[in-house]
Amino acid sequence: MSDKVDVVVIGAGLAGLAAAYHLADAGIETIVVERGDFPGSKNVTGGRLYLHPVRPFFPSDFWNDAPFERAVVKEKLTVLADRASASLEFSSDKFRDEPRHSFTVLRAKFDQWLADQASAKGALIISKNKVDDLIYDGGRVVGVKATDSELLCDCVVVADGALSFLAEKAKMRAARAPRDYAVGVKEIIELPARTIEDRFGVGAGEGAAQLFFGAITAGMLGGGFLYTNRESISLGMVVSIEALAHHEPHIETPELMETLKARAEIAPLIDGGNLVEYSAHVIPEGGIRALPQLVGDGILLAGDAAGLGLNMGITVRGMDFALASGALAARAIKDALSHPERNAVESKEGAQSQDSPLPAASLAAYTQSLRDCFVLKDLQTFAAMPNVLDNARMYTKYPEAIVNILEKMFWIGREPKDKLSATVLREAVKGFGNLDAVRDVVGMLRV
Numbered sequence: 173m174s175d176k177v178d179v180v181v182i183g184a185g186l187a188g189l190a191a192a193y194h195l196a197d198a199g200i201e202t203i204v205v206e207r208g209d210f211p212g213s214k215n216v217t218g219g220r221l222y223l224h225p226v227r228p229f230f231p232s233d234f235w236n237d238a239p240f241e242r243a244v245v246k247e248k249l250t251v252l253a254d255r256a257s258a259s260l261e262f263s264s265d266k267f268r269d270e271p272r273h274s275f276t277v278l279r280a281k282f283d284q285w286l287a288d289q290a291s292a293k294g295a296l297i298i299s300k301n302k303v304d305d306l307i308y309d310g311g312r313v314v315g316v317k318a319t320d321s322e323l324l325c326d327c328v329v330v331a332d333g334a335l336s337f338l339a340e341k342a343k344m345r346a347a348r349a350p351r352d353y354a355v356g357v358k359e360i361i362e363l364p365a366r367t368i369e370d371r372f373g374v375g376a377g378e379g380a381a382q383l384f385f386g387a388i389t390a391g392m393l394g395g396g397f398l399y400t401n402r403e404s405i406s407l408g409m410v411v412s413i414e415a416l417a418h419h420e421p422h423i424e425t426p427e428l429m430e431t432l433k434a435r436a437e438i439a440p441l442i443d444g445g446n447l448v449e450y451s452a453h454v455i456p457e458g459g460i461r462a463l464p465q466l467v468g469d470g471i472l473l474a475g476d477a478a479g480l481g482l483n484m485g486i487t488v489r490g491m492d493f494a495l496a497s498g499a500l501a502a503r504a505i506k507d508a509l510s511h512p513e514r515n516a517v518e519s520k521e522g523a524q525s526q527d528s529p530l531p532a533a534s535l536a537a538y539t540q541s542l543r544d545c546f547v548l549k550d551l552q553t554f555a556a557m558p559n560v561l562d563n564a565r566m567y568t569k570y571p572e573a574i575v576n577i578l579e580k581m582f583w584i585g586r587e588p589k590d591k592l593s594a595t596v597l598r599e600a601v602k603g604f605g606n607l608d609a610v611r612d613v614v615g616m617l618r619v
């Protein structure tokens with residue numbers, strides 16, 4: 173292969189691999205450069221992948237052989253106060269409808285499978301190579317500088333994940349602000365499949381997803397998650413980096429993780445399990461407000477590198493955004509490469525123009541296509557979410573108020589009981605009858 177290719181993709185995560193799959197499928201010469209030992213080796217997710225949003229971007233039988241862990245059929249949301257908790261469990265036959273709604277995944281396996289699909293289409297994936305910088309001609313990106321070599325190309329897809337130093341180097345986004353990021357820590361705890369199914373009350377091959385919020389984050393924006401895999405549980409926490417930096421007294425995420433694991437609501441679920449993996453990763457949480465410039469001359473950003481993540485409190489999403497944005501990036505590049513005007517310029521200007529990168533204007537369709545589909549529509553709909561969640565009362569006062577109401581309802585003591593309605597009303601006024609709570613409810617109505 174010559175030292176100039178059509179497209180270089182930086183990062184073999186879901187965004188980069190989705191782009192590579194579609195580019196190679198269109199006959200576009202594509203090289204993916206990945207710094208990890210293999211695709212998925214460095215990647216962290218909770219993780220549950222919502223498949224419905226991304227089905228339109230892939231062939232209908234594409235997911236049939238994917239190495240999913242379990243199809244999620246049960247959702248549980250648990251509010252934790254200091255000494256008590258309240259849970260809402262939800263299951264529905266709709267979650268069992270085919271095609272399935274969502275699956276748990278383990279990235280080391282899943283990303284390798286996706287890389288195999290992209291390779292089968294003709295993409296070349298080079299692992300153990302880090303892209304250190306972009307190559308410019310004037311202000312236009314014309315290639316990348318990697319560990320072993322320099323590669324020239326018509327377009328670079330920057331899909332190097334949440335911290336994307338390369339997007340920053342390309343001045344497509346400002347320096348990172350701590351308030352736009354969270355840190356996630358995760359443990360994989362092995363348990364026999366049967367034990368998992370018994371503990372979570374699911375059938376063979378079926379899975380559960382559980383989110384926790386409240387006392388476990390010590391007043392900081394964040395929460396815990398638990399997903400069941402075939403023969404393991406993914407248990408973790410996500411906490412705002414800004415909140416962690418300002419927390420008094422100073423506290424580290426491993427400490428929070430130990431508190432989570434020791435909770436009476438969680439300890440029995442992982443009892444007897446074997447801890448086989450510990451990982452930590454950054455998550456973009458700035459939402460639409462923190463969206464970077466998505467295209468430039470010869471360059472576009474996809475997935476976490478473009479800040480495409482959404483924490484809705486009851487769901488965490490990023491993988492579906494990454495897959496869809498990668499696919500849409502490929503579509504925009506394909507259209508730009510095959511645009512008759514570009515070919516006309518190339519043939520008129522001869523060999524020199526063969527090195528010309530795709531101008532930003534020819535890639536603008538990418539931004540529009542993200543706006544037209546769920547990716548930017550969902551980010552826009554939940555634009556107020558980061559502000560709503562960034563509120564210490566959500567993790568301290570309100571969980572206490574909720575469990576107080578329930579405790580008074582369920583407790584039978586020596587004294588005769590009040591009417592239930594009087595109990596609920598009195599405790600609700602105590603917990604929520606103030607201006608702050610009214611303001612918070614108004615905020616919540618925006619999402």
Ligand SMILES: Cc1cc2nc3c(=O)[nH]c(=O)nc-3n(C[C@H](O)[C@H](O)[C@H](O)COP(=O)(O)OP(=O)(O)OC[C@H]3O[C@@H](n4cnc5c(N)ncnc54)[C@H](O)[C@@H]3O)c2cc1C
Pocket residue numbers: 182183184185186187188205206207208211212214215216217218219220221222301302303304331332333334355356357358408409410452453454455474475476477480481488489490491492494
């Ligand atoms: C704890 C946690 C829980 C989460 N839970 C969920 C969930 O349940 N559901 C969900 O949908 N999303 C979840 N997310 C978000 C989701 O994991 C991300 O949105 C998704 O992984 C983004 O994919 P990506 O391809 O953009 O980036 P990544 O998966 O981060 O891939 C980036 C790739 O680029 C490579 N790379 C980086 N720099 C370079 C370089 N300079 N040169 C070469 N290669 C490079 C990396 O090694 C990596 O392979 C979670 C995230 C975390 C951290």
